[in-house]
Amino acid sequence: MAGFALLRSLVTALALARYSLADQDSVLVERQSDPCAAIANQTYVVPSKLTACLNSFAFNATLRDNIVDVVSKTLNFHASTNYQIWAPPPFFDVHVDVQSELKRIKRTSYSSDFELHKDVSAQVKRLFDGHCTYISMSFITITFSSNSLQTIAVRVNIAEVYTLLTDWTVDDSLFVTYLPFPLVNLDSGWQNWVQDIYIAPEAYNVVSKEFAPFVAEWQKIAGYNFTKYAGAKVIAIDDFDPWYAVDQSASVIGAWQGRSQRQNSFFSSYIRAATEWSYRMGDFAARSLPPAKDYVKMTVIPVNSTRWETIKVPFISRIATGTVPFTNAADLWKGNCLAKSTTNGVDYFATAKTADKMLKGAEEGDSKTAELVDPSPPKFAEPIAPEDRRHPISSLVDVTALADVALPPELNPPTPVSGSGTAQFYLQGKVGIFMLGSFSTGAGYAQWFQIIKDGLTSLKAQGATHLIVDVTNNGGGYICVANYLHRFLAGPSPRTEPNAGFDTKARYNALASNITNVITAGGVPERAYLLYDPVNWRYANSSAYFPESYNWLEPPVKTVVNGRQDAFSQKLGDECQPFPLDVPSEPLFPMENIGIVNNGRCASSCAIFTITMAKKEKVRVAVVGGRQFTPQQYTGTVGGQSTSFTVIDSEIKSTHLKNNSLAPPDFIGNAYQGLTWRLGFGFDNPKEPEEWQNHQADDTFPLTLETVNRPEALWKDLTKRWWPNL
Ligand SMILES: *[C@@H]1O[C@H](CO)[C@@H](O)[C@H](O)[C@H]1NC(C)=O
Ligand SMILES: *[C@@H]1O[C@H](CO)[C@@H](O)[C@H](O)[C@H]1NC(C)=O
Ligand SMILES: *[C@@H]1O[C@H](CO)[C@@H](O)[C@H](O)[C@H]1NC(C)=O
Ligand SMILES: *[C@@H]1O[C@H](CO)[C@@H](O)[C@H](O)[C@H]1NC(C)=O
Ligand SMILES: *[C@@H]1O[C@H](CO)[C@@H](O)[C@H](O)[C@H]1NC(C)=O
Numbered sequence: 001m002a003g004f005a006l007l008r009s010l011v012t013a014l015a016l017a018r019y020s021l022a023d024q025d026s027v028l029v030e031r032q033s034d035p036c037a038a039i040a041n042q043t044y045v046v047p048s049k050l051t052a053c054l055n056s057f058a059f060n061a062t063l064r065d066n067i068v069d070v071v072s073k074t075l076n077f078h079a080s081t082n083y084q085i086w087a088p089p090p091f092f093d094v095h096v097d098v099q100s101e102l103k104r105i106k107r108t109s110y111s112s113d114f115e116l117h118k119d120v121s122a123q124v125k126r127l128f129d130g131h132c133t134y135i136s137m138s139f140i141t142i143t144f145s146s147n148s149l150q151t152i153a154v155r156v157n158i159a160e161v162y163t164l165l166t167d168w169t170v171d172d173s174l175f176v177t178y179l180p181f182p183l184v185n186l187d188s189g190w191q192n193w194v195q196d197i198y199i200a201p202e203a204y205n206v207v208s209k210e211f212a213p214f215v216a217e218w219q220k221i222a223g224y225n226f227t228k229y230a231g232a233k234v235i236a237i238d239d240f241d242p243w244y245a246v247d248q249s250a251s252v253i254g255a256w257q258g259r260s261q262r263q264n265s266f267f268s269s270y271i272r273a274a275t276e277w278s279y280r281m282g283d284f285a286a287r288s289l290p291p292a293k294d295y296v297k298m299t300v301i302p303v304n305s306t307r308w309e310t311i312k313v314p315f316i317s318r319i320a321t322g323t324v325p326f327t328n329a330a331d332l333w334k335g336n337c338l339a340k341s342t343t344n345g346v347d348y349f350a351t352a353k354t355a356d357k358m359l360k361g362a363e364e365g366d367s368k369t370a371e372l373v374d375p376s377p378p379k380f381a382e383p384i385a386p387e388d389r390r391h392p393i394s395s396l397v398d399v400t401a402l403a404d405v406a407l408p409p410e411l412n413p414p415t416p417v418s419g420s421g422t423a424q425f426y427l428q429g430k431v432g433i434f435m436l437g438s439f440s441t442g443a444g445y446a447q448w449f450q451i452i453k454d455g456l457t458s459l460k461a462q463g464a465t466h467l468i469v470d471v472t473n474n475g476g477g478y479i480c481v482a483n484y485l486h487r488f489l490a491g492p493s494p495r496t497e498p499n500a501g502f503d504t505k506a507r508y509n510a511l512a513s514n515i516t517n518v519i520t521a522g523g524v525p526e527r528a529y530l531l532y533d534p535v536n537w538r539y540a541n542s543s544a545y546f547p548e549s550y551n552w553l554e555p556p557v558k559t560v561v562n563g564r565q566d567a568f569s570q571k572l573g574d575e576c577q578p579f580p581l582d583v584p585s586e587p588l589f590p591m592e593n594i595g596i597v598n599n600g601r602c603a604s605s606c607a608i609f610t611i612t613m614a615k616k617e618k619v620r621v622a623v624v625g626g627r628q629f630t631p632q633q634y635t636g637t638v639g640g641q642s643t644s645f646t647v648i649d650s651e652i653k654s655t656h657l658k659n660n661s662l663a664p665p666d667f668i669g670n671a672y673q674g675l676t677w678r679l680g681f682g683f684d685n686p687k688e689p690e691e692w693q694n695h696q697a698d699d700t701f702p703l704t705l706e707t708v709n710r711p712e713a714l715w716k717d718l719t720k721r722w723w724p725n726l
């Protein structure tokens with residue numbers, strides 16, 4: 001996070017130096033023919049000029065075929081592909097045969113490379129699965145939810161390369177587009193029978209700080225002061241009821257199978273990040289792609305007024321911290337759009353050699369090898385602790401959010417009684433609060449168990465009789481930490497032992513089985529590093545790890561999914577217990593004294609925790625701020641274990657199977673494809689995946705001016721609702 005802060009201040013400094021949009025009028029003649037040269041060296045640009053630049057890259061069929069081949073072959077490792085052809089209710093939006101869409105794309109020509117990427121991205125987003133995200137880093141801004149050190153931050157004393165992935169917590173692309181008015185959905189009275197959308201009351205405080213060097217210029221473009229509209233009621237967006245804009249956004253943003261979460265995602269919210277309380281602007285006010293117009297039209301009623309006003313609100317696109325500076329289209333492409341050293345997998349067991357060779361090639365001016373070397377400085381810096389081996393992760397890849405904006409200090413809760421990073425503990429009278437922003441960020445694997453144990457134990461020692469666990473915007477992390485928290489709170493029982501999480505299955509394909517065969521035949525120099533190594537996984541009864549020489553994928557379990565033949569591994573049990581730290585011999589609190597709260601945006605390992613608590617322990621869960629009368633899902637993007645093309649490619653390269661016809665080629669461009677590697681079995685219906693079973697919250701509470709984006713006030717409100725006699 002320190003490097004991150006530095007980058008941010010650099011961007012701010014750059015912004016100070018040259019924020020003026022007026023500069024664009026002094027374009028050189030040659031720049032006019034290159035729309036990317038016209039925006040070179042600009043920190044802030046209007047979206048139409050950015051779009052002109054992005055659209056200037058010609059469509060190239062070789063690149064199209066490469067993307068389709070990589071994505072399509074990678075999706076053979078994604079456990080959910082056939083389920084997503086037609087998900088059961090209430091997930092009526094999940095309905096796409098993504099493999100046939102990819103075939104269609106391979107037959108299609110586009111007006112530009114950008115149009116191609118938009119189509120691929122849109123089709124993959126129709127999976128509504130935040131584990132299975134396609135990203136072209138040349139165009140689309142990505143913010144890995146701060147906890148998503150994808151994969152295996154883990155098996156890294158060989159594969160140092162993975163440390164590079166941690167850098168992806170920085171938004172890693174060209175520009176993010178903003179509006180100055182993040183929105184909130186508030187109870188307008190009548191016990192939530194009336195709801196209205198408002199410009200967040202804190203809008204100006206957030207924006208004036210985040211865009212400090214530019215805000216005066218931005219207001220000049222708008223022709224009014226942004227302060228005037230903080231807290232204003234929104235009557236219309238582009239002449240339609242604002243809920244129309246909410247639902248339009250919810251139809252395209254992907255990531256969550258539940259519509260409620262995609263609606264809630266439109267609004268601003270808070271996040272507990274590793275070093276501070278952060279502010280998520282929401283999908284209305286922060287966008288990964290430039291919109292089609294430079295303005296949005298809003299009809300609003302300012303605070304203390306009764307008069308409707310229609311205003312044009314200007315978008316602005318700000319260069320992202322990860323963008324390699326460019327002066328024209330050619331070096332924009334070279335710096336930002338080609339595969340980097342982290343894009344494709346590596347042979348783990350030859351990493352040192354490979355890295356040497358690449359660096360040597362670069363020094364010797366071999367342009368082909370030089371391109372492979374990440375142009376930014378070598379980042380093999382922070383070694384990951386050896387005990388971090390073999391700790392699977394499940395986390396969301398969030399392409400819509402931007403988590404690095406600070407929550408204004410007046411909204412921050414007071415000093416916690418204990419905690420570390422994204423885990424903070426507070427005491428409000430007899431109610432302990434556990435704010436948990438992630439299951440992996442901000443601390444090492446072993447530390448996580450200690451933080452949970454110390455924090456919860458100390459809340460109880462200080463007199464807490466009740467507990468609120470706030471998992472707002474928690475995108476997951478270490479699977480075993482989620483299991484530990486369930487076991488720690490609920491005590492020993494058949495619900496927590498031997499497995500406090502899900503049983504799972506991995507997708508079967510011939511190449512996966514070939515990889516496993518190479519490993520079991522002793523074809524790799526070190527064991528336990530590869531995902532497919534049997535020694536990492538246990539039988540369904542959780543009794544023992546598989547033997548070294550056992551291909552656990554054979555024979556496959558043949559299954560018909562949505563009318564298609566599919567195949568999976570046998571059922572896998574728990575691999576987390578015994579935990580690295582001891583656990584209490586009885587429940588920490590009576591289950592009726594625990595409540596879990598979020599805004600619906602709780603994914604992956606957060607799903608493991610909330611689903612086991614809600615479905616097995618009958619703990620109450622509330623979603624706040626959702627649209628009234630819309631059933632609210634308290635979690636989604638459940639998965640079981642997530643990973644990415646890069647890791648699968650490394651498995652293939654480490655077992656020397658890259659020439660297998662099922663192996664995806666390397667990406668030519670700077671792209672990313674995520675996947676669900678293991679899918680959890682459900683609790684209500686144990687034969688089917690938990691992913692598409694209902695996760696409707698018992699309680700749905702509205703937000704008000706007093707509670708919105710104010711965690712402390714929200715926790716007090718929940719206490720009153722849940723335990724009125726406290
Ligand atoms: C951008 O900035 C660099 C260095 O600051 C300068 O060399 C270059 O001429 C600038 N390019 C444009 C198009 O203004
Ligand atoms: C298309 O992309 C490939 C791969 O980067 C490149 O070799 C080829 O020259 C490109 N074709 C054109 C017409 O630019
Ligand atoms: C905006 O606010 C500043 C100072 O707060 C004031 O000087 C200026 O006149 C205002 N502009 C408009 C358009 O209201
Ligand atoms: C609105 O009116 C109330 C009561 O008169 C006042 O306290 C508040 O400051 C006003 N808010 C704004 C933004 O003018
Ligand atoms: C890969 O697996 C398939 C299916 O089990 C098998 O037919 C094939 O021979 C294997 N190939 C290699 C190279 O192991």
Ligand SMILES: *[C@@H]1O[C@H](CO)[C@@H](O)[C@H](O)[C@H]1NC(C)=O
Nearest residue numbers: 538539540541542543544573
């Ligand atoms: C667990 O399952 C395995 C494989 O089916 C079996 O060999 C083993 O005996 C079982 N262990 C227990 C304790 O049931």
Ligand SMILES: *[C@@H]1O[C@H](CO)[C@@H](O)[C@H](O)[C@H]1NC(C)=O
Nearest residue numbers: 655656657658659660661662
């Ligand atoms: C794949 O490459 C290996 C050598 O790395 C070779 O032995 C094998 O025959 C190749 N297989 C195919 C199908 O080309």
